[in-house]
Amino acid sequence: MTSLIVCLLLFGFFAIQAQNIQIKGTVTSLEDGEPLPGVSVVVKGTNIGIATDVNGEYSLPVPSDATLVFSAVGMKTQEVAVAGQSVINLALESELVVMDEVVVTALGISREKKSLGYAVQDVNAEQLNNTIQQNALSMLSGKVAGLDVMSSTKIGGSSRILIRGATSITGENQPLIVLDGIPIDNCSTDDGVTANGYGGDANGFGGYDLGNMLNDLSPENIESVSVLKGPAAAIYGSRAANGVILITSKKAKATQRGYGVELSSTLGFDQVYMIPALQTKYGGGGVISDGDGGVNGFEQVNIDGTDYLIPQYQIDEGWGPRYDPNILVLPWNAYDQESFPDDYLKPIPWVTPENDVITFYELGVNFTNNIAITNAGEKHAIRLAYTNSNIKGTMPGSEQNKHNIGLTSSAKISKRIGVSSSLNYSYVYTKGRPQTGYGDNSTSKFYQWNHRQLDYEALKDYQNNDGSQRTWNRIYYDDPTPMFTDNPYWMAYKNYPDDDRTRFYGNLSLSYEIINGLTFKGSVYGDGYTFFNRERSAIGSQATSKYYERVQTWKEFNYEGILTYTKQLKGVNLTVFGGGNIRQTYYTVNRGLTSGGLVVPEIYNLLNSVDLALTNDVTEEKQVNSLFGSAAIDIKGMLFLEGTVRNDWSSTLPEDNNSYFYPSASASFLFSELLEDVNWLSLGKLRFGWAQVGNDTDPYKVYPVYEYDPSGPFQGAPRLAILDYELLNADLKAETTTSTEAGIDLSFVQNRISLNFTWYNNVTTDQIMPLEVSKSTGYDVKWINAGQMTNTGIEISLGLTPVRMDNFEWNFMTNFSKYKNTLDELYEGVDAIDLDWAPFSGAYLRAAEGEAYGQLYTYDFLYDSDGNRVVGANGYWRRTPELVPVGSVLPDYTMGIRNSFTILKAIDLSVLFDIRKGGKYYSVNHMWSMYAGMAEATAAVNDLGNEIRLPVAEGGGIKLDGVTGDVTFNDDGTYTVTNTAPNERYVSGPGYCYRFYHGYGMPSAQSVFNQDFIKLREVTIGYNLPAKILGPIQSARIALYGRNLLTFGVDEKGYDPEALVNGSGNTQGLDGGIYPTNRTFGVNLQLGF
Structure with missing residues (x-):
């Protein structure tokens, strides 16, 4: 057995x-x-x-x-x-799979794009990371219809972002930024107060562009970006009136079991390539005071028994003699025998310098390294990433160092309970940001107040052995005291600003499936930073020595709970959710400025002030409580209906008006589902959306508050006083934006052709804005509800795959958007309000009734009935007696064109063009460049073939295009021109250039230009290495990239309209002194294990 x-x-x-x-x-x-x-x-x-x-x-x-x-x-x-x-x-064998596109929508919910009744556009990591940039959102340029991104190329500079134009007259027009559910503050940290006492660089005065807060983010760790427009953003509340940009960070994927390592390294180079066109025929010197005479020459002086020719270094203009190699002059650096004996009393030829202005700028270097470690299992996923970026700017002495640490995780605790979290830390230190605008420390003086014969290699010796400054702009040859301008290298290495910012942001969420289909999610979101910036002016500078510091802190916490119910019935899917949110914000800023100069050199501290330092402290708090809900119905995968409601209660509005309710509704109909036999139609969808969004204001616009009185203590105790010169309004209510949009989405031939069209109309009423009042009231402005602004536009996206073969594929994508902002009405008896003005110019940025928003007002040319400019009896153009509108600073349209190619399934090539048409700007830089004889046009040749700087009697001067005639001004502001004849009079060339300064009576509109450009924005070529040669490495990619490689179609030679960006606020289109545009080249390596 x-x-x-x-x-x-x-x-x-x-x-x-x-x-x-x-x-x-x-x-x-x-x-x-x-x-x-x-x-x-x-x-x-x-x-x-x-x-x-x-x-x-x-x-x-x-x-x-x-x-x-x-x-x-x-x-x-x-x-x-x-x-x-x-x-x-x-x-x-590969198979062409046409998959339903999924996008991230409001509150981070992923939905099929075909179900949406509003326009949403996604940009994935592949498109974003073609070129690594300092500011994550600058990489969206040209990639999203309706998204207008203007980015500075200054180290740590700002990006100005608008979705579908402006909605608010004086309030915030930037979209809300949400990262993994965390509302992120993206304000410009330049608060408009600087050490020079002016209002900052946004309006053309001297100041520093301190960048947006999104500079803290690491672009390498972004998975995708979704842009929500109009009704799509309504559920986010008052801050979403201008749209929402949803950023999703990279996370560990549950399908990738075990550990994984991602490495990337980027080496980039920045090169200045676009500066204003300058004349190269004449050196420095001055014109006689009335502006109509000849050009001054050299001064002859006797030093130690020898006669020398000396240029007018005390004059910071370019009206000196014509270059002549046979003329020897004593340069500015030939008088410092003790420190530089080799240069002492050594004449040099009067010629174009070997090292011109552009050699001042250095080659910028950007070295960024990123490592991410992931681990995922059946019930958990975690990703830890660290990024370090070291940047050497094109401004001498400038640098930036960034550290980012991000930890994202999720876990399934039980069958019904899940948790997720995100914790991020960043530290950014920046030194030597370039000052722009009309300021003491601005390198824009190169193009305004300068001498053209200066050799910038010689200027590098900017100080003597005793530490005193050596500048070309000396009071006299034997007096080295700076007259108007410091040595630019003294500015860079002595008068530099620096700043550092520490930031934490993150979230913690817990979800509980109560029963099948019913889930509760509770979340806490936080964002906070401390920003400390410092400005200095050394003893020995042209300006009084000083030190300025500012410490700004910001904290925001959101507490949110959402209950979601989903139900699948026969042919119908229902999703309903409701929730609440409490948002609390805390803001403080402490400023200090020395007075009367510094006591001890090189000690930058408020205690080193000659007189009592000036200080100022501000504290603001705000809370918004919200309830919201949404219901979405999917009927047979063909008809989709969605509605949302939200009510906010804001602490910044009066108690009786602090509640505002706003709904939204959208629908989409997939008519292609009725045409299943039409094989060439992949998707056909009609959509419609409508929404209202309320918006509140900043704290303390309703009731007066006490603050510290900087005029001094009273009987030894600090004084509190109501110092605000704003008349507050206890009757303020929320402004409201009503958005309507309709569109059609089509795709053909298995999505090889796609077309999306959207029309929209936004109307904002009850605008919260300041209104000027009589000074006799004791106030400057009063806060009111008034005004209505309408914004109507279209957006078109077209995608094509012209060629798709086994070893070659070509994809084409273009985005086009056009809109018109109109200020329909303001306030009874008020036709316009000033948003800002450009210094010295006769140019104002205004919101004017009946005009496009952001209208430039200047003294314009007078024209006859045929459009000819009118020339006065003195031979110069005549101008309007009053300021008149000459155009909006916002563009007529924007467009992006992208071609991408895949070759042998391993090589990819992408080329992106970014196009902007229309929009005006006023250039103080151009005005002074003409006035001071620096601009290329000041050394032009007239129609007789002679240089305009020659006297008119010698065939020089300039004959201005236009007609002479009699001008009659009417009471209603119009005028008529009669008895016209072609102008035949020649006027002095220097006299003509001097009159670019509006105080001399010519039109200030001659320094107004279009913001047109066509940019070769990005070029990338990458290679994915074959897996068979990688061994333990799972993936490897190397790519060469370039950004801002070429710029075409600008209105004024050497002026890049994008370089005008000096902050993210509403003051745009005013150039006080630009920093040149950079082009970027680089190489990126990515490895996966």
């Missing part, structure tokens, strides 16, 4: 062994023979299976009569019978 049992067991054992065999093999691509990692190999009819490794290999025990199923995304599924085989190698 025992022997029988043993025999049976042995028989069973060998039978089982006979039935199960070990199968191994390699799965490759049929097209190129490359191994395919991640292919699912499953025994048909069971859950027995495995995925191929990085080399496409697998090994699996299976029954000898089994059938294996090989499947992978984008590949045709194949079944292979084992039939006793021990090795099965297989080549899979």
Whole structure:
């Protein structure tokens, strides 16, 4: 009996062994023979299976009569019978799969794009990371219809972002930024108060562009960006009146089991390539005071018995003698015998310098490294990333160092409970930001107040042995005291600003599925930073020595709970959610400025002030409580309906008016579902959306508050006083934006052709804005509700795949948007309000009733009925007696064109053009460049072939295009021009240039230009290394990239309209002194393990 049992067991054992065999093999691509990692190999009819490794290999025990199923995304599924085989190698064929596109929508909810009744546009990591930039959002330029991005190329500079134009007259027009559910503050940290006492660089006065807060983000860790426009953003509340930009960071994927490592390294170079066009024929000197005479020459002086020719270094203009190599002059640096004996009393030829202005700027270097470690399992996913970026700017002495640490995680605690979190830390230190505008420390003086014969290599010796400054702009040859301008290298290495910012932001969420279909999610979101910036002017500078510091802190916390219910019925899917949010913000700023100069050199501290330092402290708090809800219905996958409601209660509005309610509704209809027999139509959708969004104001616009009185203590105690010169309003209410949009989405031939069209109309009423009042009231402005602004536009996106073959694919995408902002009405008796003005110019930025928003007002030319400019009896153009509108600073349209190519499935090439048409700007830089004889046009040749700087009697001067005539001004502001004749009078060239300063009576509109440009924004070529040569490395990619490579179509030579960006506020289109545009080249390496 025992022997029988043993025999049976042995028989069973060998039978089982006979039935199960070990199968191994390699799965490759049929097209190129490359191994395919991640292919699912499953025994048909069971859950027995495995995925191929990085080399496409697998090994699996299976029954000898089994059938294996090989499947992978984008590949045709194949079944292979084992039939006793021990090795099965297989080549899979690619399959064109048309998948429903999924996008991230409001509150971070992912939905199929076809179900949305409003316009949403996504940009993925591949498109974003083609070129690594300092500011994450600058990488969106030209990639999203309706998104207008203007980015500075200054180190740590700002990006100005608008979605569908402006909605508020004086309030915030930037969109809300949300990162992984965290509302992120993206304000410009330049608060408009600087050490020079002016209002900052946004309006053309001297100041520093301190950048947006989004400079803190690491672009390498962004997975995708979704842009929500109009009704799509309504559920986010008052801050979403201008749209929402949703940023999703990279996370560990649950499908990637075990540990993973991602490495990337980027080396980039910045090169200044676009500066205002300057004349190269004449050196420095001055014109006689009335502006109509000849050009001054040199001064002859006797030093130690020898006669020398000395230029007018005390005059900072370019009206000196014409270059002549036979003329020897004593340069500015020939008088410092003790410190620089080799240059002492050494004449040099009067010629164009070997090292001109552009050599002042250095080659910028950007070195960025990123590492991310991931781990994922069945119930958890975690990703830890660190990024370090070291930037050497094009401004001498400038640098920036950034550290970013991000930790994202999620876990399934039980079948019904899940948690997720995100914690981020960043530290950014920046030194030597360039000052722009009309300021003491601005390098824009190169183009305004300068000498053209200066050699910038010689200027590098900016101080003597005793530490005193050496500047070309000296009071006299024997008095080295700076007259108007410091040595630019003294500015860079002595008068530099620096700043540092520490920031934490993150979230913690817990979700609980109460019953099937009913889920509660509770979340806490936080964002906070401390920003400390410092400005200095050294003893020995042209301006009084000083030190300025500002410490700004910001904290925001959001507490949110959402209850979501989903139900699937026959042919109908229902999703409903409701929730609440409490938002609390805290803001403080402390400023200090020395008075009367510094006591001890090189000690930059408020205690080193000659007189009592000036200080100022501001504290603001705000809370908004909200309730919101949404219901979405999917009817047979064909008709989608959605509605939302939200009510906010804001602490910044009066108690009786602090509640504001706003709804939204949208619908989409997939008519292509009714046309299933039409094979060439992949998608056909009609959509419509409508929404209202309320918006409040900043704190303390309702009731007066006390603050510290900087005029001094009273009887030894600090004084509190109501110092505000604003008349507050206890009747303020929320402003309201009503958005309507309609559109159609089409795609053809398996999505090889796609077209999206959107029309929209936004109307904002009850604008919260300041209104000027009589000074006799004791106030400057009163806060009111008034005004209505309408914004109507269209957006078009077109995508094509003209060529799709096994080893070559060409994709084309273009975005086009056009809108018109109109200020329909302001306030009874008020036709316009000033938003800002440009210094010295006669140019104002205004919101004017009946005009496009952001209208430039200047003294314009007078024109006859045929459009000819009118020339006065003195030979110069005549101007309007009053300021008149000459155009809005906002563009007529924007456009992006992108071509991308994939070659041999391993090489990719992408080329992006960014186009902007229309919009005006006023250039103080151009005005002074003409006035001071610096601009190329000041050394032009007239229609007789002679230089305009020659006297008119010698054939020089200039004859201005236009007509003479009699001008009659009417009471209504109009005028008529009669008895016209072509102008034949020549006027002094220097006299003409001097009159670019509006105080001399010519039109200030002659320094108004269009903001047109066509930019070769991005070029990238990348190569994905074959998996078979990588060994343990799962993926490897190397790419060369360039950004801002070429700029075409600008209105004024050498002026890049994008360089006008000096902050993210509403003051745009005013150039007080630009910093040149950079182009960027670089290489990026990415590795995956």
